Amino acid sequence: MDIKTFADLIDWTRQLHGHLAKCLVHGAAKHKEEGAALLLEYLADHEAKMACMVESFEQQADAKAMHTYVYDYLSHQPIAVNQSCDMHFENMKYDDICREVFSFHEQVMDLYRTLISKADTPGAKDLLESLLNMEKHEAMRLATQTGRMHDL
Numbered sequence: 001m002d003i004k005t006f007a008d009l010i011d012w013t014r015q016l017h018g019h020l021a022k023c024l025v026h027g028a029a030k031h032k033e034e035g036a037a038l039l040l041e042y043l044a045d046h047e048a049k050m051a052c053m054v055e056s057f058e059q060q061a062d063a064k065a066m067h068t069y070v071y072d073y074l075s076h077q078p079i080a081v082n083q084s085c086d087m088h089f090e091n092m093k094y095d096d097i098c099r100e101v102f103s104f105h106e107q108v109m110d111l112y113r114t115l116i117s118k119a120d121t122p123g124a125k126d127l128l129e130s131l132l133n134m135e136k137h138e139a140m141r142l143a144t145q146t147g148r149m150h151d152l
Contacts, residue, residue: 006124007058007066009115010131013108014054019085020104021047027089027097036094039149043101043142050138057131065123070115098146105139 003009021044028040058066089097112132119125 004069005066006061006068006070006127009070010054010058010061010066010127013131014051014058016104016108017047017051017054020101021045021051023085024089024101026085027092030090032090033094035149036092036097039094039097039146040089042145042149043097046138046142046145047101053134053138054131057127057134061127062123065121065127068121068124070124094150098150102139102143105135105142109135109139 003012024040024044024047028037028044031037031040089100092100109132112128112135116125116128116132119128
């Protein structure tokens with residue numbers, strides 16, 4: 001996807017969460033360990049909800065901020081996404097699955113932090129800070145929930 005505006009960036013982020021959800025579902029269906037399969041299902045549901053949350057930003061954000069050009073801030077797409085879902089979640093252990101998903105979220109948060117530091121307009125900065133706060137909150141919630149699931 002060619003990211004030119006903040007609207008494109010948000011749409012790309014939504015697509016990333018949606019794609020991760022699809023890959024997690026794919027892994028859950030093929031995983032041989034019940035605990036890991038349940039984790040994958042939970043994570044897939046959470047990622048699908050995150051995609052919806054990001055979509056709500058697309059609908060509610062300030063139009064001026066959404067049309068602000070972002071390409072000067074991005075030298076490349078920082079998160080590679082395999083369209084084929086060959087992330088091999090179906091072969092990963094519980095902790096490895098968690099690490100992979102948390103790494104994904106950390107990359108998204110790092111991208112937002114970088115863009116916040118370079119944002120020229122208050123509207124764009126506010127939008128990015130809101131997205132970053134949502135990602136942080138959801139990552140913390142996810143860490144708590146996956147920790148509880150692992151304890152069971």
